[in-house]
Amino acid sequence: MVEAVQISCPVAHAVRVQSITSESPGVASYRLRSLDPILDDSFRWLPGQFNVIDVPNLGEVASNISDFDAATCTWTHTIRNAGQAAAEWERVRVGTLMNLRGPFGNGWPIESCQGHDVVLLAGGLGLTALQSAIEAIISQRLLFGRVSLIYGARTPGDLLFAGKLDRWMRHKIDVSTTVDRAAAGWRGSIGAVPMLLDRLRLAAPTNTAVLTSGPEVMMRYALRSALERGVRSRLVWLSLERCMQCVAGSSLELGR
Amino acid sequence: MVQELLRQKLKDISFSASLPEHVLRQIAAASKITDFPAGAVMFREGDENHNLYLICSGSVALEMSAPDLGCVRVLTLGAGDMVAWSAMLGRGEMSTTAVIDEDTQAISISAPHLLEICEEHQEVGFQIMRRMAQSLCRRLVATRLQLLDLFSDETAAVNKR
Numbered sequence: 001m002v003e004a005v006q007i008s009c010p011v012a013h014a015v016r017v018q019s020i021t022s023e024s025p026g027v028a029s030y031r032l033r034s035l036d037p038i039l040d041d042s043f044r045w046l047p048g049q050f051n052v053i054d055v056p057n058l059g060e061v062a063s064n065i066s067d068f069d070a071a072t073c074t075w076t077h078t079i080r081n082a083g084q085a086a087a088e089w090e091r092v093r094v095g096t097l098m099n100l101r102g103p104f105g106n107g108w109p110i111e112s113c114q115g116h117d118v119v120l121l122a123g124g125l126g127l128t129a130l131q132s133a134i135e136a137i138i139s140q141r142l143l144f145g146r147v148s149l150i151y152g153a154r155t156p157g158d159l160l161f162a163g164k165l166d167r168w169m170r171h172k173i174d175v176s177t178t179v180d181r182a183a184a185g186w187r188g189s190i191g192a193v194p195m196l197l198d199r200l201r202l203a204a205p206t207n208t209a210v211l212t213s214g215p216e217v218m219m220r221y222a223l224r225s226a227l228e229r230g231v232r233s234r235l236v237w238l239s240l241e242r243c244m245q246c247v248a249g250s251s252l253e254l255g256r
Numbered sequence: 257m258v259q260e261l262l263r264q265k266l267k268d269i270s271f272s273a274s275l276p277e278h279v280l281r282q283i284a285a286a287s288k289i290t291d292f293p294a295g296a297v298m299f300r301e302g303d304e305n306h307n308l309y310l311i312c313s314g315s316v317a318l319e320m321s322a323p324d325l326g327c328v329r330v331l332t333l334g335a336g337d338m339v340a341w342s343a344m345l346g347r348g349e350m351s352t353t354a355v356i357d358e359d360t361q362a363i364s365i366s367a368p369h370l371l372e373i374c375e376e377h378q379e380v381g382f383q384i385m386r387r388m389a390q391s392l393c394r395r396l397v398a399t400r401l402q403l404l405d406l407f408s409d410e411t412a413a414v415n416k417r
Contacts, residue, residue, distance in 0.1 A: 124407035154407040180402045189332045192398035199334045215406035
């Protein structure tokens with residue numbers, strides 16, 4: 001007999017869109033403020049966990065928590081609002097009411113990465129899943145070895161969080177960006193994320209943790225490259241939040 | 257002295273790091289270290305070029321000309337990458353223009369000389385061609401990832417009510 005699996009399913013909470021900030025063409029950060037006084041003191045989350053947002057006329061969207069401000073009980077979610085659902089997102093304005101459930105997923109194993117070099121591999125919107133991990137690392141930077149971020153986007157205009165990338169570099173995160181295609185004038189890197197990983201000097205591959213989030217194909221080849229270079233599978237973590245529809249889990253450990 | 261420096265540089269590059277010592281010595285004998293300043297052109301599309309380059313440091317952009325688009329940057333290469341691999345095949349006609357993005361140091365290997373070594377010592381030739389195939393395989397996968405345009409529509413999964 002199969003034992004029933006108990007899945008924690010938080011109740012929905014009402015939120016109001018407080019602000020919308022365009023991050024790049026087709027991507028915006030939505031600040032959502034809780035209208036629920038009970039939630040204010042009880043919401044606990046881990047970097048890498050996600051909420052499910054019930055968007056009017058669209059349905060439920062799983063989205064990583066970019067930030068949560070406990071003082072104001074406000075979440076930030078960075079979401080692609082173009083493509084097939086552009087019309088529904090167009091109707092979402094400051095003041096729009098929504099429902100939100102969460103947090104879901106396991107979160108990044110930040111404590112397990114302490115004492116290790118850390119390589120963060122992000123593709124496109126995958127950076128939104130890793131930014132909370134980066135902030136957590138920065139908040140206790142001395143507990144980690146060398147930390148490198150390789151971040152790929154479609155074009156230079158699609159690179160997210162330019163200001164944050166600069167700030168992360170000031171906190172001794174080695175940031176490398178790359179794009180798939182670039183117009184004249186771009187003097188940065190062009191090429192896929194796994195190529196930059198191939199070039200990255202790993203001082204101690206067996207003591208290096210890899211966290212990755214982005215399109216699944218990118219993650220597959222990036223992880224192949226990491227494992228070929230001696231990174232141990234038990235120190236490799238990936239986020240599959242994009243595939244989640246049942247909200248039963250998020251970050252999976254490759255080695256298990 | 258120079259040969260020893262070249263051998264050490266070859267050992268520091270991922271392309272050649274794990275090659276046996278005697279192979280490294282043979283390649284070093286056909287090589288020299290070349291420094292390219294930023295803005296220089298390593299070779300141009302359509303040129304005949306008979307050197308294979310292994311980048312030690314710096315950055316090189318590959319550009320292709322296309323009607324109506326002009327010169328388009330398609331790829332940038334960095335430390336450990338191989339440039340001008342077609343010098344080892346056929347006539348060595350370059351399919352791209354290689355522009356130096358940042359000051360770059362590369363090991364320049366005479367392709368005809370290296371091919372002679374490969375012919376003469378076939379075990380060495382096998383090792384070198386195997387490394388080239390691995391490097392090209394990675395490049396091919398990376399190009400496919402670019403072609404897939406993975407980031408064009410990253411819409412999150414939606415549970416429609």
